[in-house]
Amino acid sequence: MRLAFWAPIIFVLLWSTGFVGAKFGLPYAEPFTFLWVRMLIVAGLLSALAGVLRSAWPRGWALNLHIGVSGLLLHAGYLGGVFFAISRGMPAGLAALIVGLQPILTALLAQPLLRERVSAVQWAGLLLGFGGVGLVVGEKALSARILHIEPSAFVAIVLALLSTTLGTLYQKRFAAQMPLIGGTVVQYLAAAAGLFVLSLLFRETMQIRWTPQFILAMAWLVLVLSVGAILLLMYLIRNNSASRVASLFYLVPPATALEAYVLFGERLGVLALLGMGLTALGVALVVRR
Template structure:
């Protein structure tokens, strides 16, 4: 099977584990501190990988600036917003629902910013995918009003939605030709600086409880998410339209729901199963040739 065929499937499976990692690790570290440590480790690993593969590095301060900005949006903005929102009481399912607006928002903005054409069939697919996401996490969204959620959590998750949307578009517009490994290192360097600044602004203590669940979550997020999934995302952005790449995020909440069912025993009802089917059909309509 070719990488172009396998990459979307692998990306969804890997990316969907991010909420599981957050759920495991956040009780033992503050959100920006957690992410900053993760980024610093990833920078070291990918720098070594770039040297081993003799990967080219981005040349010119303009390209490096564009890559750094996309890194701040995709990692500091998106991940920081999601982790902060979850740490302030927002359920992972409701977070996924709000961030699940990304494909619609990306498709709308891509028409104006990238001059990408979205066909009628693709619009139907985007709407079906969003409906499917809504069904999968709808029960959690309804139950969220019974929980104690701090207002900043909603602000953070909306900012995360905007950052991941703008980051995808910015990457496609200004940094799509960046060297894959070397460019990703530059993104993570910018993100680590941004996350360190955020930890200072929010006066985090930067204390970590190095428990077994936290270490497992950290290792998983570093290797599986920040190395494997992000390199796949950069590959997909390079070889596909922004709307096509964004549509894959519709499959993330259903995949996360399945993982939560097997790992944490969270029940999957009939509406959730129907939503998974709708999301899959929606993505198939968007990405079809």
């Protein structure tokens, strides 16, 4: 019961640091190279953990195939799109706003695909949450003087939005009962393979400057995001409806704004504070029993 209560809160706090890690690490490595190296490191660490804990591994080609597909969507598609968009000039806040559409898109698709019922109150919460995210990130976007964003960044971030939405639904439909650690290893290996292919297709040099800043960013993204947060996400998907899990992502941009205020002294205006309040209310309406 305690894990069920704290898991969503911890997940949001951890997941919100991903944009910060990307900002610190991307100057020293190309996006897809950065990510496939990260995926391999995480897969190795989790494999060792599975051996120590004697965790179960997914059995059967069908289950492993489903797990691999969900890994490609949740990790390669989502993270690849976000990192590529940021590397092409998109501010992290604007990227967070666009992928913040995920809860509404997930709720729309969960009805026909998973036969999950979304009540009127939950729809109101989803809309309130999206409005709150818009206020938080919109204030930051409006404060920027000039945004030099390549058109490919918008294509990438939309693909990231579609990938994380479909990945959540696919995971819930076909792989929700996968062994937690072993299944996550399979997901990361599939994602590493997909990202490596993308690095070849985009003719990346695959050169990494292993500066202290990059090593710190990689360590944080591997241990905190790819291990801690993803295991929590798999736990949440297994034990909650897809729309309820997706609603948690509404809290990520406001949490990122708070972290930027604490770490970098970025000031929060009235609109941002109002947006965070609306977001919290919206999520409360969606996840209420």
